[in-house]
Amino acid sequence: MSRILAKSRGLLLPLLLIGGWEYLSRQGAAxxxxxxxxxxxxxxxxxxxxxxxxxxxxxxxxxxxxxxxxLGILSGVLLGxxxxxxxxxxxxxxxxxxxxxxxxxLGWIPLIAMWFGNGEFSKVxxxxxxxxxxxxxxxxxxxSHVEQRYREVGHVLALSRWQRFRHxxxxxxxPSIATGVLHALAFAWVTAVGSELFLSSGAGLGxxxxxxxxxxxxxxxxxxxxxxxxxxxxxxxxxxxxxxHVLRWRNIR
Amino acid sequence: xxAIAQHAQLHSTPLQSGALQIRGLSKSYRIEGQPLPxxxxxxxxxxxxxxxxxxxxxxxxxxxxLRLIVGLEADYxxxxxxxxxxxxxxxxxxxxxxxxxxxxPWMTLSQNIALALKNHxxxxxxxxxxxxxxxxxxxxxxxxxxxxxxxSGGMAQRAAIARxxxxxxxxxxxxxxxxxxxxxxxVRLQHELQRIWVQQRCTVIMVTHDIEEALYLGxxxxxxxxxxxxxxxxxxxxxxxxxxxxxxxxxxxKEQLLEELVGH
Numbered sequence: 001m002s003r004i005l006a007k008s009r010g011l012l013l014p015l016l017l018i019g020g021w022e023y024l025s026r027q028g029a030a031x032x033x034x035x036x037x038x039x040x041x042x043x044x045x046x047x048x049x050x051x052x053x054x055x056x057x058x059x060x061x062x063x064x065x066x067x068x069x070x071l072g073i074l075s076g077v078l079l080g081x082x083x084x085x086x087x088x089x090x091x092x093x094x095x096x097x098x099x100x101x102x103x104x105x106l107g108w109i110p111l112i113a114m115w116f117g118n119g120e121f122s123k124v125x126x127x128x129x130x131x132x133x134x135x136x137x138x139x140x141x142x143x144s145h146v147e148q149r150y151r152e153v154g155h156v157l158a159l160s161r162w163q164r165f166r167h168x169x170x171x172x173x174x175p176s177i178a179t180g181v182l183h184a185l186a187f188a189w190v191t192a193v194g195s196e197l198f199l200s201s202g203a204g205l206g207x208x209x210x211x212x213x214x215x216x217x218x219x220x221x222x223x224x225x226x227x228x229x230x231x232x233x234x235x236x237x238x239x240x241x242x243x244x245h246v247l248r249w250r251n252i253r
Numbered sequence: 254x255x256a257i258a259q260h261a262q263l264h265s266t267p268l269q270s271g272a273l274q275i276r277g278l279s280k281s282y283r284i285e286g287q288p289l290p291x292x293x294x295x296x297x298x299x300x301x302x303x304x305x306x307x308x309x310x311x312x313x314x315x316x317x318x319l320r321l322i323v324g325l326e327a328d329y330x331x332x333x334x335x336x337x338x339x340x341x342x343x344x345x346x347x348x349x350x351x352x353x354x355x356x357x358p359w360m361t362l363s364q365n366i367a368l369a370l371k372n373h374x375x376x377x378x379x380x381x382x383x384x385x386x387x388x389x390x391x392x393x394x395x396x397x398x399x400x401x402x403x404x405s406g407g408m409a410q411r412a413a414i415a416r417x418x419x420x421x422x423x424x425x426x427x428x429x430x431x432x433x434x435x436x437x438x439x440v441r442l443q444h445e446l447q448r449i450w451v452q453q454r455c456t457v458i459m460v461t462h463d464i465e466e467a468l469y470l471g472x473x474x475x476x477x478x479x480x481x482x483x484x485x486x487x488x489x490x491x492x493x494x495x496x497x498x499x500x501x502x503x504x505x506x507k508e509q510l511l512e513e514l515v516g517h
Contacts, residue, residue, distance in 0.1 A: 152325055153355050155343045157369050167368060171359040249359045251402035 036219040041226075044219040053208065058227060060203035064120070066194040068127025070132060075128070076135020077177065083136070084143030085169075101133045105191050110196045118199035123192070130191035131184035138183070142176025143169055175250065178243040185239055189232045256374060269303040270336050271423035271456035273322070278331035278365065279479075291317050295331070295473065299424075304450060304457045306471030308464060308514065314482025315460040317505070319426045322458065323349045335424060339371075345372075348417035348427070349426040352433055354409040356401040363388065363397040366416045373420075387415040390449060407438035418453065428460035431466065443469055447495050463469035466513070468506050469498050476513050486513050 010081040018038070023033040048054035066075050071094035079097075083090040108126060116122040146169050196206025254381055278295040281288040291314040299305050307315045320326045322333055324343035333340040335347070356365045363384050370380045388394060391411040396440055410430060417425060430446075431439045450457055450470070461467050467474045468490055476486040488510060494501055 091431070096448075149351070149355050150357065152356070155325060156323060156349055157371065158343055158345050159368075163371055167360075167371075168357070171357070188292060249400045249402070249416065251358070 040219040057203050057205050061205045063187050069131045069188040070122045072128035073135050074132025076132045080136045080139025083127050084140045110193040118201050123195040126195045127188050127192045129192045134183035135180045138176045138180025138220040142173030146172040177220050261324045264342050273299040274334045280329045293481040293483045300426040304456045304472045306467035306474045307460045308467045309477030310479050313479035319428050345420040346423045348422035350413050350417045350430045351431040354413040358401050360410050363508040369416050369419050387419045391415045424456045468503050480508050
């Protein structure tokens with residue numbers, strides 16, 4: 001019994017919030033408008049599941065996030081490795097990279113919209129940029145902090161440059177890269193929904209919210225918010241489990 | 254035992270290889286533009302198959318000496334010659350065991366040892382057999398798939414010894430290999446080092462702080478002095494291996510060595 005209680009401790013706060021929400025929704029007409037009753041949210045869920053709108057929009061947002069994430073991780077790791085392994089590249093690219101990354105993601109949206117329009121390409125570009133920054137930073141960090149004593153073993157064993165990269169530098173940098181992916185994941189998801197709010201064309205949870213706002217359907221907005229939070233949480237959870245398996249050699253107690 | 258004998262035949266190197274000559278070796282580091290001499294005019298001849306211990310106060314450059322021989326430091330004056338070839342970089346002919354085991358934490362024990370064979374033209378099956386043999390040589394059977402953080406300090410150090418030996422190096426360099434272990438484990442590993450060396454008979458140079466260890470294992474003990482590092486004295490230990498650690502002869506050498514190190 002106590003073990004079940006211990007396991008469900010994380011549910012306590014959400015349950016309290018739901019209870020409080022329902023209580024507030026019963027405080028007159030104003031309360032019912034600002035805090036839509038749980039029953040209408042449930043009805044909206046059934047309605048949107050029934051007509052497929054929820055899944056179509058959810059799927060569009062997830063696909064956009066994954067594409068952008070994959071592109072951002074790939075290019076971020078490549079640039080991070082390049083900057084860590086080549087002093088010339090670091091001196092050439094470093095200052096530019098560090099100034100550009102000071103511009104907040106929202107600041108890019110008008111410029112990208114002017115250049116590339118408000119279609120799919122612009123949204124994926126924004127998502128991949130959001131994933132790109134943390135990947136470059138963490139990859140660079142990981143590769144430039146490989147302990148000298150491990151590098152020396154690579155030399156003593158007469159490994160080639162590529163073998164030293166593959167068997168020494170890369171695994172040593174992997175924990176840092178995993179941290180980068182975890183950040184990139186969170187940024188990419190948030191930015192995907194953000195770009196849908198600003199560049200409102202096509203499907204996506206952000207568009208679902210914008211349309212619901214236009215039609216003053218508060219319960220759909222709340223449902224979208226819940227969906228966004230839950231999906232983000234699940235993605236982080238999945239990746240944490242995956243990286244715990246890949247990095248099982250680490251001594252974490 | 255049998256497997257080890259077969260292995261020795263398979264990789265038979267002429268017993269005469271592993272002759273190390275060090276002539277007029279000097280090394281200095283640059284600290285804020287000023288040269289700081291670490292080693293000055295070191296001359297040392299090591300016979301093939303000889304076990305040489307090096308003792309001395311900290312800062313006498315004994316670790317630097319090993320790093321130069323293994324090829325991790327390239328910039329030096331004088332000559333380091335192994336079997337008529339000047340040492341310019343690292344090579345599988347020279348193996349080293351550091352005080353910290355330096356196993357890669359992301360590889361299992363057998364992956365760590367197998368990595369040393371990466372550039373050998375052996376078939377995967379042969380490599381696997383060699384790895385298993387060397388794990389047996391250092392008595393670590395059953396821990397093949399353990400990660401380094403799951404091993405005790407003594408076990409990790411034995412794995413590091415196996416990794417250094419698997420390439421059949423002509424010279425094995427030991428940089429205070431047992432310095433970080435507790436007293437009991439250290440005595441046990443000294444015994445194992447002796448057994449392994451008697452089997453393999455490669456040239457060994459071991460740096461240590463421990464006078465008894467130096468005498469117990471070494472055919473010769475080199476005493477170094479600091480600032481700058483130089484050879485001060487040398488004792489030949491005329492006792493056959495394997496040795497008895499309680500022998501009165503060793504006791505006599507020990508007093509002689511203490512006299513030399515502490516000075517009166």
